[in-house]
Amino acid sequence: MSIPQWFAGQALLADDMNARNPKLITQQNDQTVTTSTTLVNSEITFVPEPNAVYQYWLYISYSATVNSDLRWAWAAAGATLASFTIGYAATAGSGVNTGSDVIMRRPGNTTARAAGGTDTAGTTPPVNFHSAYDLGTFVTDGTLSSVTLQFAQNTSHADQTILRGGNQTRMIYARIG
Structure with a gap:
């Protein structure tokens, strides 16, 4: 269904009006990865309409040690993303409340973010909560394919990396074209 242009005297349908409403997806449960840089699917997944343009805002909550970090990417076979991301660039000896560099980038469609x-090191499970952000737009092709957030450790290590659930990691998206 496309987002139509409306004209005087035209009947408006509920589906046409609701297509413009923002939607929310939440990560309900913590997901843990240990000793692996292989991306796994999160609970942040949905099937967008074909031949459409969407805007999205992804708010990631995670915990990781200085050995493992977090890496995320999108599994979106039928969509081309234009992402703008912000992630914490931890340095050795930095604490959760210590200022540090951040990574602000515009990664390619299939590029993982860190x-x-x-x-x-050795804190299991890690207890500090961090945030990362990914926002932008994506265009879907003519197929019905899911868009799924995937995550892993940035560096394989025995320390845990946790994608936080309980409504802490969430995505808001809206069809804009």
Whole structure:
């Protein structure tokens, strides 16, 4: 269904009006990855309409040590993303409340994004909560394919990397064209 242009005297349908409403997807449960840089699917997934343009805002909550960090990417076979991301660039010895560099980038469609952890090596599970952001737009092709957030450790390590659930990691998206 496309977002139509409306004209005087035209009947408006509920589906046409509701297509413009923002939608929310939440990560309900914590998901943990240990000793792996292989991306796994999160609970942030949906099937967008074909031949459409969407705007999205992804708010990631995670915990990781300085050894493992976080890496995320999109599995979106039928969509081309234009992402703008912000992630914590942890440095050795930095604490959760210590200022540090951030990574602000415009990664390619299939490029993984990274964000650092601050828990000391060997802290299992890591207890510091961090945020990373990914926002932008995506265009879908003519197929019905899911868009799924995937995550892993940025560096394979025995320390845990946790994508936080309980309504902490969430995505808001809206069809804009």
